[in-house]
Amino acid sequence: MSKAFASQGDLTDKKTSFVEIGDGIYAFTAEGDPNSGVIIGDDSVMVIEAQATPRLARKVVDCIRSVTDKPISHLVLTHYHAVRVLGASAYGAREIIMSDAARGMVMERGQEDWDSEFGRFPRLFQGHEEIPGLTLPTTTFSDHMTVYLGKRRVDIMHLGRAHTAGDAVVWVPDAEVMFTGDIVEYHSACYCGDGHFADWTSTLARIADFDPKAIAPGRGDALIGREMVGKAITATADFVASTYRPAAKVAARGGSLKQAWDAVRAECDHKFAHFAIYEHCLPFNVARAYDEARGIATPRVWTAERDRQMWAELQG
Template sequence: MAKAFASAGDLSEKKTSFTEIGEGLYAFTAQGDPNSGVIIGDESVMIVEAQATPRLARKVIDCVRSVTDKPISHLVLTHYHAVRVLGASAYGAPQIIMSDTARAMVVERGQEDWDSEFARFPRLFQGHEEIPGLTWPTTTFSEAMTVYLGNRRVDIFTPGRAHTAGDAAIWVPDAEVMFTGDIVEYHSACYCGDGHFADWGDTLDVIAGFKPRAIAPGRGDALIGETVGLAIESTRDFVQSTFDPVARVAARGGSLKEAMAAARATCDPKFSDFAIYEHCLPFNVARAYDEARGLDHPRIWTAARDAEMWAALQG
């Protein structure tokens, strides 16, 4: 029997958690589904990652309202992927912040990504009828910017290419806490289909250089204390373990299907129990194969390309 496409067969509701990772700082997590972050200042609240739909965003808002009645003034989107951004309308009309590069990727491939991810994650897009359209930032930055939530300083910056070319991270210096988006994952597979394997390790070094006390990763449980370093190194291992065997196959002119077999031989023993591992692996191998053959700018995923690649690699 053919495997269900991506996460099309994953229809079970996930248990959510709302974990305090510093004073007035929270990670909203859901068993490997996309995480959101909450930063409470003296005057208002910043949300990190909107979720895939207004329906899911309201779950985050409910958690926020359990700890504060301050208004939500800012929404930071670490990158352009539909599962991160399309719930933005639920937050009212906050300032929506993205990097310049992330906004350019919405222009280049935002609709295609939405169409693609809709088929990959049907459970996450329940209630999609409420989505008013693509999410656009009201504010962009090139390398870094600072927002003050009253006296609380929040630094938003681009540490380097990793999960996408436009990844942003959010640093709260008074608590030494970071929100990394999908640059760092914990017991969840990294989605590398739009990634930059050669740069990812250097970007992790930038994150580690801050010596964060806690991290809200893109997926997986909140990270506090020693788990911060463990998650960074696990992410590094996942990315390198995916790319290296694929690159060896590409160097000798092997096929994409041979690259998939090589990646499985290395990755399955270490990562097969990670959330969305089977979902991510074909997309990761396809991107690694392209990058190893010199394609620096990731090709755009469309619903048609998704289905074609999946059939080729699962057959």
């Protein structure tokens, strides 16, 4: 390999923020690292996204304890990726919630994803020795479920495929706040390596139909105010389309993965190169776009070995 993945060289600690985005609703953000969310109910707390390790999860718990001493009763995981779920043990939640599809992906490819991401994100996996194993839910749902934190209603929904086949969003009706996982990003590249390009835009439109006052995206700053929310949804749709379109043109004429890489760079670099994790995501995004355009409907499993093979092909 001529050079390492961009994420392997990203070893600088990120500044975290804990911002109230609705009454008793918070976004934990970290300069392009995975975000988490917090919903405080009458007598307990729901957390959205666990972080990559118990060590990182305890930073979220510390922030929670700065605003409430209520117990953490529920943990919602919007999808199966290791950097989102492997810190779950730190919360002590009595319920861990995923969609049925996300649980299936843990069973099918969770260990491979863990091995792959461990190799690509050395900083996020500091303290990995504490991870007890794959995170499995205690509760799953197909399309929709509702949890009551006392009187506070929380709707957990699968609105469609996007970042993965099992994406969930979390909606708090009384505050009109949504947690979208990695379906929506803000000034951060979308990771599309397990994505569904043909469905992503329609899933974004379903999110927009809720007309949220605020969104905690998967990465990037909290989106407060409908104008900021709208801009982020539009920018995410543009990122996804701008990645898929040139790769699909190359695939249609029988071009190579390397040619697709060059075409996507030509389309995207001038618009998105300043986004967080752009260089990290790009090779995986191109590979998945190229596959989908050639009719591979289900994203192929990423393994540490496949990572290396793909990267060598793009660098060759």
